[in-house]
Amino acid sequence: xxxxVHRFALLVACATFFLIIAGANVTSHxxxxxxxDWPRSNGTFFPxxxxxxxxxxxxxxxxxxxxxxxxxLAIYLQVRERRSWVKRLGWIALGGVIxxxxxGGLTVKMNxxxxxxxxxxxxxxxxxxxxxxxxxxxxxxxxxxxxSVTEDGEGVSIRALCVVALAVILTQxxxxxxxxxxxxxxxxxxxxxLLAHVGGAIVVTxxxxxxxxxxxxxxxxEKYLTRPALVAVTFLFIQLLLGLAAYITRAxxxxxxxxxxxxxxxxxxxxxxxxxxxxxTIVLTLRVFRLLRIDRQEYVLAPx
Amino acid sequence: xxxxxxxxxxxxxxxxxxxxxxxxxGGAKTDDNTNTGDKSGKPFVAKGDEGTITGKISYTGAAPxxxxxxxxxxxxxxxxxPNLTTEDWAIKDGKLANTYVYIKSGTLADGSKIGDWxxxxxxxxxALDQNGCHYKPHVLGxxxxxxxxxxxxxxxxxxxxxxPKNNPxxxxxxxxxxxxxxxxxxxxxxxxxxxxxxHPWMKSYVGVTKHPFFAVSAEDGSFTIKGVPPGKYxxxxxxxxxxxxxxxxxxxxxxxxxxxxxxxxFGASALGQPSSLQMLPAIEFPMPMKH
Numbered sequence: 001x002x003x004x005v006h007r008f009a010l011l012v013a014c015a016t017f018f019l020i021i022a023g024a025n026v027t028s029h030x031x032x033x034x035x036x037d038w039p040r041s042n043g044t045f046f047p048x049x050x051x052x053x054x055x056x057x058x059x060x061x062x063x064x065x066x067x068x069x070x071x072x073l074a075i076y077l078q079v080r081e082r083r084s085w086v087k088r089l090g091w092i093a094l095g096g097v098i099x100x101x102x103x104g105g106l107t108v109k110m111n112x113x114x115x116x117x118x119x120x121x122x123x124x125x126x127x128x129x130x131x132x133x134x135x136x137x138x139x140x141x142x143x144x145x146x147x148s149v150t151e152d153g154e155g156v157s158i159r160a161l162c163v164v165a166l167a168v169i170l171t172q173x174x175x176x177x178x179x180x181x182x183x184x185x186x187x188x189x190x191x192x193x194l195l196a197h198v199g200g201a202i203v204v205t206x207x208x209x210x211x212x213x214x215x216x217x218x219x220x221x222e223k224y225l226t227r228p229a230l231v232a233v234t235f236l237f238i239q240l241l242l243g244l245a246a247y248i249t250r251a252x253x254x255x256x257x258x259x260x261x262x263x264x265x266x267x268x269x270x271x272x273x274x275x276x277x278x279x280x281t282i283v284l285t286l287r288v289f290r291l292l293r294i295d296r297q298e299y300v301l302a303p304x
Numbered sequence: 305x306x307x308x309x310x311x312x313x314x315x316x317x318x319x320x321x322x323x324x325x326x327x328x329x330g331g332a333k334t335d336d337n338t339n340t341g342d343k344s345g346k347p348f349v350a351k352g353d354e355g356t357i358t359g360k361i362s363y364t365g366a367a368p369x370x371x372x373x374x375x376x377x378x379x380x381x382x383x384x385x386p387n388l389t390t391e392d393w394a395i396k397d398g399k400l401a402n403t404y405v406y407i408k409s410g411t412l413a414d415g416s417k418i419g420d421w422x423x424x425x426x427x428x429x430x431a432l433d434q435n436g437c438h439y440k441p442h443v444l445g446x447x448x449x450x451x452x453x454x455x456x457x458x459x460x461x462x463x464x465x466x467x468p469k470n471n472p473x474x475x476x477x478x479x480x481x482x483x484x485x486x487x488x489x490x491x492x493x494x495x496x497x498x499x500x501x502x503h504p505w506m507k508s509y510v511g512v513t514k515h516p517f518f519a520v521s522a523e524d525g526s527f528t529i530k531g532v533p534p535g536k537y538x539x540x541x542x543x544x545x546x547x548x549x550x551x552x553x554x555x556x557x558x559x560x561x562x563x564x565x566x567x568x569x570f571g572a573s574a575l576g577q578p579s580s581l582q583m584l585p586a587i588e589f590p591m592p593m594k595h
Contacts (some may be wrong), residue, residue: 034502036463042461050379051503158589
């Protein structure tokens, strides 16, 4: 385990989070087609960054930086990491970021079809999942955990709860991405998708709430688990408020002359906070799998 | 040599690369929808007894104020149009400009339907200019497959983006000083929003019909549709106001060599502005596209 590798993996995860914010800005500014060109912008890699091209080309620059960082991380892992599965995850991350860049180009060249744009936004979250996981796997607390907790295997499994929470959060992020890409700022949001996203918020609240409550009730003294659990539920609370604010500002935006700062900032914050809920739940899930040991009792049938 | 998972990833990346390459090489510079116009029906030949439909578009009630546009994202726009405002409600002395009026359907005096005829597409292109970081004209009418010449008179790059429902989506960047571009629309559609994603306040609307019987109201609200064969028609006045635009319909009888009046009135009901208590209609009334 190298401290340097962990720090670098953390840097890639943070850069990916910044990239998600840059991508959200592109959608909220309706800047995705500010240039019909790709990979260049208006025929050059260094265009004049004015109007919405600032957001679209800026997103491409940040994405390029994340791509280069991911290449460096994959090589760094290859050199310094001993666990082969972590090395493989580094290469998978590199494949993911390349695929993501190509999807981004594809959606521009095809004039932002909903399926491709939503796939681009979904792969962004999956790539974020990989980078956050790499940061966790390379941490000291993962390699040499301070303690191990044994569960008796009775009652609801925390592992299962965490996996379900991750699945519903990812589904909700995909729904949100599809909703955002299905209508530009000057169009009304489609009702069915909007209701699905609201329903998703309720499901995420129930599942993540139950997960955090279970962790808290069973392992209150294990800060290794309670800390990410509490951070996740705090981000979830902020996210629900941001979601309401995003809906209010977005419902008014079709009547605005252009995308305005309140709508943009609130919706981008909503996307960013969603990614944070996801990231903290990833950390919680991985730590639960690392720390908890299930003690499975064997039952022997008594002879008749 | 490669594991199953590695092969899967390589396959995915290769597929995406090929798709990106294919779409990049697609060459969207030229319009490929020029020969798909509907040529069925008898060619219309003027008999000399054609009349006109003429009228005025009014706006009743207090005129909505134009909203100031923030052009600070592009200094070239601010320099050229320091006081740019919204153009959706161009009202002067109670008269409404930029309303698109057209014959939607109807029966000619000889009993034939207007849709039974084909009309010659003008060879003269319609002009759409990007000037002062807004479109001139704001509303444009063309016939199916009539060329539209697009120019950029601004010292900045624009992208012109047609966002139709029935025609193919079309988006092209046009740098300052670039040659004009030509675009044609092969399918009738009323009306197609045109926008610049570079400067998101820029909006224009293009109406596409199979016949030449359309007009756009002038600053004084007046319009004239010329060369209309005698008959009974459904005439529609369309204005962009409201969540999905607002239509007014009228039955009009055009006499031989005569003029038929068709005055339309729009009011505050077409504004479509949300009040503080009108957040939920987005849930109650599905409106996936705003046209």
